[in-house]
Amino acid sequence: MPNHAPNLPPDKQRAMLHQMLTIRRFEERASTDYLAGKIHGVVHCYIGEEAVAVGVCSALERSDRIISTHRGHGHCIAKGADLKRMEAELYGRQAGYCKGKGGSMHIADFDIGMLGANGIVAGGISIVTGAGLAAKMEGNRGVAVSFFGDGASNAGPFHECLNIAATWKLPMIYVCENNLYAAQTPAAATHAQSDVASRAAGYGIPGVVVDGNDIFAVYQAAHAAVERARSGAGPSLIECKTYRWRGHTERRGWPDPRDPAEIEAWKQRDPIELLERRLRDQGELDDAGRQAIEAEVMRALDEAVAFAEASPLPLPEQATDDVFAA
Ligand SMILES: Cc1ncc(C[n+]2csc(CCOP(=O)(O)OP(=O)(O)O)c2C)c(N)n1
Ligand SMILES: [Mg+2]
Structure with missing residues (x-):
């Protein structure tokens, strides 16, 4: 358990719990729907890593910009994306963020500073560094993550x-979500040093390792990096040690060579339970409060799924609309 209490109002801490739970339930549903054949393409789940997206985005303003990866639902939700349009995109419907043509890996919402998920590993790093350059040139004290x-x-x-x-x-913040694997490959097989954060020294910037399952640790590191970026002092690298509970993708039959005991050990450090316990210890959450959050999350999710199901599929004659390259 973290032994440092951030200076965050209880309402904000409960909002963090609400967002983490939304990510978890959204993806549990997405996985079920994917396996039932209702969602096509590819779905990569973020379950187990929720504290990273929510911890970082809780330290940002709406106008700050982020970019995501192929595992993007958590970042979208943490930045405030509309669940209905997200769900419709997964379902391939016209009301989705990309009118149903992008799917899970291409959700973006510029109005909330979410520049997009991205199927190209590391591709987003360059795009969002351009957003950092833009913020600096505009002089608007914006930050890019x-x-x-x-x-x-x-x-x-x-x-x-x-x-x-x-x-x-x-004004950049580079957040490495070190979940110890790249698809099936253990990080130890491809990294000469175990801490990605130590590479920051090569560029003369701060690099910190934090417990990525402890949302307060993530938040505090992000908050410090945001202050540094806004002050004009430059970028930071934050490495969040975390773990994904599910296989690399939801595709049936996809191999998962990880040791079940390792997966189980990480589940014992559930980031949602860690935050929940912390709130209960502070007297800021009781059973009724927890149930109310769960009910609200499920209500919003059910509404999103109903919205998606009610939206039509794109029409054949729209196949090439909004498509800039193929
Ligand atoms: C440029 C590129 N190379 C390879 C792939 C195939 N690929 C998809 S996800 C992935 C692993 C990414 O691992 P990591 O960056 O650790 O993210 P994680 O899946 O663990 O969240 C790979 C190699 C790709 N999508 N893009
Ligand atoms: Mg990884």
Whole structure:
């Protein structure tokens, strides 16, 4: 358990719990619907990592910009995306964020500063570093956040972007979600050092490792990085050690070579339960309060699914509308 209490009002802490639970229930439903054949394409679940997206986004303003990965539902929800349009996109319906043509890996909402999920591993790092440059040129004190995995941290854009962001003192926060695997490959097989954060030294910027299942630890690191970015001092790298509970994707038959005992050990450190226990210990949550949050999350989710199901599929004659490259 974290031993540091952030200076956050109880309402905000309960809102964090609400968002984390929304991510979890949204994806449990998405997984079920995917396996039932109601959702097509690919779905990558974020379950187990919810404290990272919510902890970081809780330290941001609506106008700040983020970019996501192929595992993007958590970042969308944490930045305030509309569940109905998200669900409709997963269902491939006209009312979805991409009019049903993008699916799980392409949800973006510029109005809330969510620049998009991205199927290209590490591709988002370059795009959002451009958003950091834009914020600096506009002089609007905006901050840009790149979420990416341990696998992406071995790709060229990670190094190129950290270098230029550090050199130009861009208002960037690079958040490595180190869930210990890139698809089936253990991080230990591809990383010469266990801490991605230590690479920050090579670019002369702060790099910290935090417990990615402890939302307060994530929030505090993000808050410090946001202050540094807004002050003009430049980028930071935050490495969140975390774990995904499910396989790499929901695709039936996809191999998962991980040791079941390892998965179980991480489930014992459920980020949602950790926050819930903390709120209960502070006297800020009781059974009735917890049930009310659960009921509200499920109501919103049921509404989103009903909205998606009621929306029509794109028409054949719309197949090439809004498509810029194929
Ligand atoms: C450029 C590129 N190379 C390979 C892939 C195939 N691929 C999809 S997800 C993935 C692993 C990514 O691992 P990580 O960055 O740790 O993210 P995680 O899935 O663990 O969240 C790979 C190799 C891809 N989508 N894009
Ligand atoms: Mg990973």
